[in-house]
Amino acid sequence: MDNFSTTGSRPEWEDLKSIVLIGNYLPRQCGIATFTTHLLESIALNVPDKACWAVAMNDRPEGYSYPSQVHFEINQSQLNEYGLAADLCNLNQVGVICLQHEYGIFGGKRGSFIIELLRDLKMPVVTTLHTILKVRILQDRVQSRHHRQLEITQQRDDKAAPLATKNTVFMLEPNHPQPVV
Numbered sequence: 001m002d003n004f005s006t007t008g009s010r011p012e013w014e015d016l017k018s019i020v021l022i023g024n025y026l027p028r029q030c031g032i033a034t035f036t037t038h039l040l041e042s043i044a045l046n047v048p049d050k051a052c053w054a055v056a057m058n059d060r061p062e063g064y065s066y067p068s069q070v071h072f073e074i075n076q077s078q079l080n081e082y083g084l085a086a087d088l089c090n091l092n093q094v095g096v097i098c099l100q101h102e103y104g105i106f107g108g109k110r111g112s113f114i115i116e117l118l119r120d121l122k123m124p125v126v127t128t129l130h131t132i133l134k135v136r137i138l139q140d141r142v143q144s145r146h147h148r149q150l151e152i153t154q155q156r157d158d159k160a161a162p163l164a165t166k167n168t169v170f171m172l173e174p175n176h177p178q179p180v181v
Helices: 031-046 079-091 113-120 136-156
Strands: 018-023 051-058 070-075 096-101 125-129
Touching (some): 051 079
Parallel strands (some): 096 125
16 A cells, blocks of 8 residues: 555645644653654655754743754743744645643643634644543543644645554543543
8 A cells, every 4th residue: 555645646735845744842851842853753764855944842841852843832832922932834735733732731721822823824734642631521621622623624634634544543422420432
C-alpha cells in the first residue's frame, strides 16, 4: 500500500511544502514535549524535502531555550499570541498543522484559547489527543467543547478526513460509562 490517498497518480502529501507541529517542546520537561520533539525529528528525517518546524507552548513567561526548530512561542495564558501563531502559519503557507492536544497546556477556560488559533488557520489540522478523560462530569463538559472545536475545523476545511485507526482513537459517548471504540 504505497499511496494512502492520491490525487491523480501523486500522493497528496507530496504537494505539502511544510509541516508545523504545535505543542510543548524540549527542553520543557513533560511527555508531550518529548513526543512533539521526537515526532518533528522523525518527520524531518523521513521527508527532508519538507520544511518542518514547531510552535512551542510556554507555561512560564520567560519561556525556554528552544532549538532552532521552534520558530514561534506561545505564552499559554496570552490569548493574542494564539492569533499571532495562526498569522505566522498562514503567512508561511504551511501545508498542514499537527496539533498535540493535552489538557492543561492551552490557556483560557478549560484550554479554550486553542480554539482561537484553530479558527484563524487556513490549512488542515491533524490533532493527536493524548488524554481521554475518565471523570464523568469533566467528560461531558469537555466532549461538548471539543465537538464544537471539531465542527469549526471541519467547516473550515472540506478536505478534513479522519486519520486515526480504531486502535488509537475512540469517542466518549454521554450515555456510556466506558469509552466506545
